[in-house]
Amino acid sequence: MSRYRPFIQAALCCVVLAVSIITLANQQQSRTQPLVPSSSEDQSRYAEVATTSGEMPAAMASSTMSINVPILVYHIVRPAYPDDSRAVRALALTPETFDAQMMYLARAGYHVISFAALEDYFKRHIALPEKPVILSFDDGWKDQFTYAFPLLVKNKYPATFFIFTNSIGRHGFISWEDLQIMQSAGMTIGSHSLSHPYLTRVATSTLWGEINDSKRILEQHLGVSVNEFAYPFGNYNPAIIAIVKKAGYRSARGDYESGEQSPDRLYQLSALNAPTTTALFEKKFPITGYVMRQAVGTILQTTTTSSE
Ligand SMILES: [Zn+2]
Numbered sequence: 001m002s003r004y005r006p007f008i009q010a011a012l013c014c015v016v017l018a019v020s021i022i023t024l025a026n027q028q029q030s031r032t033q034p035l036v037p038s039s040s041e042d043q044s045r046y047a048e049v050a051t052t053s054g055e056m057p058a059a060m061a062s063s064t065m066s067i068n069v070p071i072l073v074y075h076i077v078r079p080a081y082p083d084d085s086r087a088v089r090a091l092a093l094t095p096e097t098f099d100a101q102m103m104y105l106a107r108a109g110y111h112v113i114s115f116a117a118l119e120d121y122f123k124r125h126i127a128l129p130e131k132p133v134i135l136s137f138d139d140g141w142k143d144q145f146t147y148a149f150p151l152l153v154k155n156k157y158p159a160t161f162f163i164f165t166n167s168i169g170r171h172g173f174i175s176w177e178d179l180q181i182m183q184s185a186g187m188t189i190g191s192h193s194l195s196h197p198y199l200t201r202v203a204t205s206t207l208w209g210e211i212n213d214s215k216r217i218l219e220q221h222l223g224v225s226v227n228e229f230a231y232p233f234g235n236y237n238p239a240i241i242a243i244v245k246k247a248g249y250r251s252a253r254g255d256y257e258s259g260e261q262s263p264d265r266l267y268q269l270s271a272l273n274a275p276t277t278t279a280l281f282e283k284k285f286p287i288t289g290y291v292m293r294q295a296v297g298t299i300l301q302t303t304t305t306s307s308e
Helices: 002-025 040-046 095-107 115-124 142-155 176-184 204-222 238-246 278-284 289-307
Strands: 071-074 111-113 132-138 160-163 188-191 228-230 251-256 269-273
Touching (some): 071 251, 095 142, 115 251, 142 176, 160 176, 176 204, 204 238
Parallel strands (some): 071 132, 111 132, 132 160, 160 188, 188 228, 228 251, 251 269
16 A cells, blocks of 8 residues: 555545635536545545455454444545546546445345444444444435435445535535435434534534534434534544534544444544545455355355255
8 A cells, every 4th residue: 555655646636626616616516426525634634545455354343442343434426527627536426336335235245224323332332243334424415315315226225325404405515315215214414514514624613503503403404413523634633532422422433544444433433534446445444354254155056066
């Protein structure tokens, strides 16, 4: 991974530059555009980070230790457009690729769980299935409702959609009705603040509103408790964590680091940018020996039975 780092950093600088140009030129454009950080340092949070394969069955791990539960972050799922910029392509998947990734997860023996299940594992020692993965979507783009949501339903996977409430119902963004439909279908709605700022840069007096009011607005409209928060741009500090706890969230998704989670970092859960191709996805989520042996065993059994 390290030998690729200079190239990744160079590519990310290009992405940042491209994003700045897009932002200036297309502020009114309704087509999905990534809300990406403005500095290369922050942009690196969106880079892929190598993760361990999670060979150890989760149910056998102790809930007081760290555990490998990749939290994937998706931004854009929609058909590709010929004029898509590099910044968009770096975060975009076609519906076909997304569907292929979802089908692959089951085939490779992974189990999609919710943030609540991870919280229960750490706080109440409730066992997790083997090879757990969490799916999340950021920023509330309408395309996520149009293209990704039906594929999640088709594959019977729960996901959490982190919404910044000022965007709800705006052109190009998910509406309240969409959120209610997704919630009824088993999706979880989390808060991504009111206005998607760098929380470490906003005045202390507005932090409470960004973190607490967004939760209350979602709860009032959806009629459920909103328990998960995702820091915009993965940007936070200890004071912000304290406010997230005070507002009553049960966990928060933080930096883009790895798939490793630990009980003392429930408000700094580590995220992974979702790979944009099936090949990269399969590399990140390898089929382990156990699943391979199961598959071979099934084939051998079928062959033996059919030859009898
Ligand atoms: Zn965001």
